[in-house]
Amino acid sequence: MTDADELAELLAQRRRAGTDRAATDAAIFARFGRTQAVMFTDLVGFSRLVEAFGILHFLQLIQESEALFLPLITAHHGLCLKREGDSLMAVFDQPRDALACAAAMVAATDAANPGRVPEERIAVCIGLGYGTVLRVGDHEVWGAEVNAASKLGEEMAHGGEILVTDLFHATMPDRTWAPHGTLFDTRPVYKLLNETASL
Numbered sequence: 001m002t003d004a005d006e007l008a009e010l011l012a013q014r015r016r017a018g019t020d021r022a023a024t025d026a027a028i029f030a031r032f033g034r035t036q037a038v039m040f041t042d043l044v045g046f047s048r049l050v051e052a053f054g055i056l057h058f059l060q061l062i063q064e065s066e067a068l069f070l071p072l073i074t075a076h077h078g079l080c081l082k083r084e085g086d087s088l089m090a091v092f093d094q095p096r097d098a099l100a101c102a103a104a105m106v107a108a109t110d111a112a113n114p115g116r117v118p119e120e121r122i123a124v125c126i127g128l129g130y131g132t133v134l135r136v137g138d139h140e141v142w143g144a145e146v147n148a149a150s151k152l153g154e155e156m157a158h159g160g161e162i163l164v165t166d167l168f169h170a171t172m173p174d175r176t177w178a179p180h181g182t183l184f185d186t187r188p189v190y191k192l193l194n195e196t197a198s199l
Contacts, residue, residue: 003137007032032134036091037098037168038146039078040153041069041105043086044123053119062086065122068108076101081139087154091141095130095171099192102126102162109160123159127152130168148183156181162192 001009007028014024043065066083073080073090076097082089092098105124113121129145129152136142145165152163163180169190180191 003032004140007134007136028134029132032136033132034135035130035132036093036135036141037095037128037130038133038141038143038149039073039088039090039092039098039102040127040150041088041090042125042154042157044125044159057119058086061120061122064112065109065124068112068122069105069124072101072104072108076104081141089141089146089150091133091135095128095168098128098130098168099162099164099172099175102128103192106160106162125153125157125159126162127154127157127164128162128168129165130171131165148187151183152189156183156189164190164192166190 010024010028010031013019014021014028043061062085065086066088069088070080073088076092077094078090078092078097078101080088080090090098090101092101105126109122109124113123127149129149131143131145133141133143133146145167148165152165157163164177165183166188169177169188176193177190178193180189183189
């Protein structure tokens with residue numbers, strides 16, 4: 001039985017009348033729950049660049065960015081679970097590793113961009129969350145911090161910005177942060193300020 005099948009069976013059990021949902025939920029989290037940092041990356045300007053220069057131009061930038069980012073994820077003890085379009089999703093056991101990787105990604109793009117024409121520059125937006133997630137199989141991760149990191153990386157961050165959830169922020173009060181609005185109208189968001197050399 002695969003992890004996905006096992007989870008499906010537990011969720012079916014959870015739906016049955018008379019089921020002790022608290023016990024079933026505890027069983028699900030005991031089997032699949034992990035505390036991890038979640039990273040989402042997104043490249044700047046997908047629609048604009050595709051419209052102006054064609055999909056092959058942007059696919060080239062995706063390939064170049066992955067050549068920069070994937071080794072950094074591995075070097076910082078992370079695991080890339082998904083590559084979808086111009087986005088990456090990775091997990092890390094330690095939030096400090098996730099933040100150091102994010103800073104290294106921004107530094108790598110800064111180093112790669114000088115001398116390039118604007119349409120060939122790589123600019124990355126990064127969102128980070130930290131908390132309990134459900135890891136199912138080799139490529140699936142679910143949880144509130146997954147959703148939050150995705151929202152930060154794909155919608156709220158601008159090029160070169162690293163945004164984190166309140167839960168991620170709480171793990172590293174020694175870093176220099178600036179408040180950066182709210183997520184889902186209730187949760188504070190923080191932006192890492194330019195102190196990447198100390199990571």
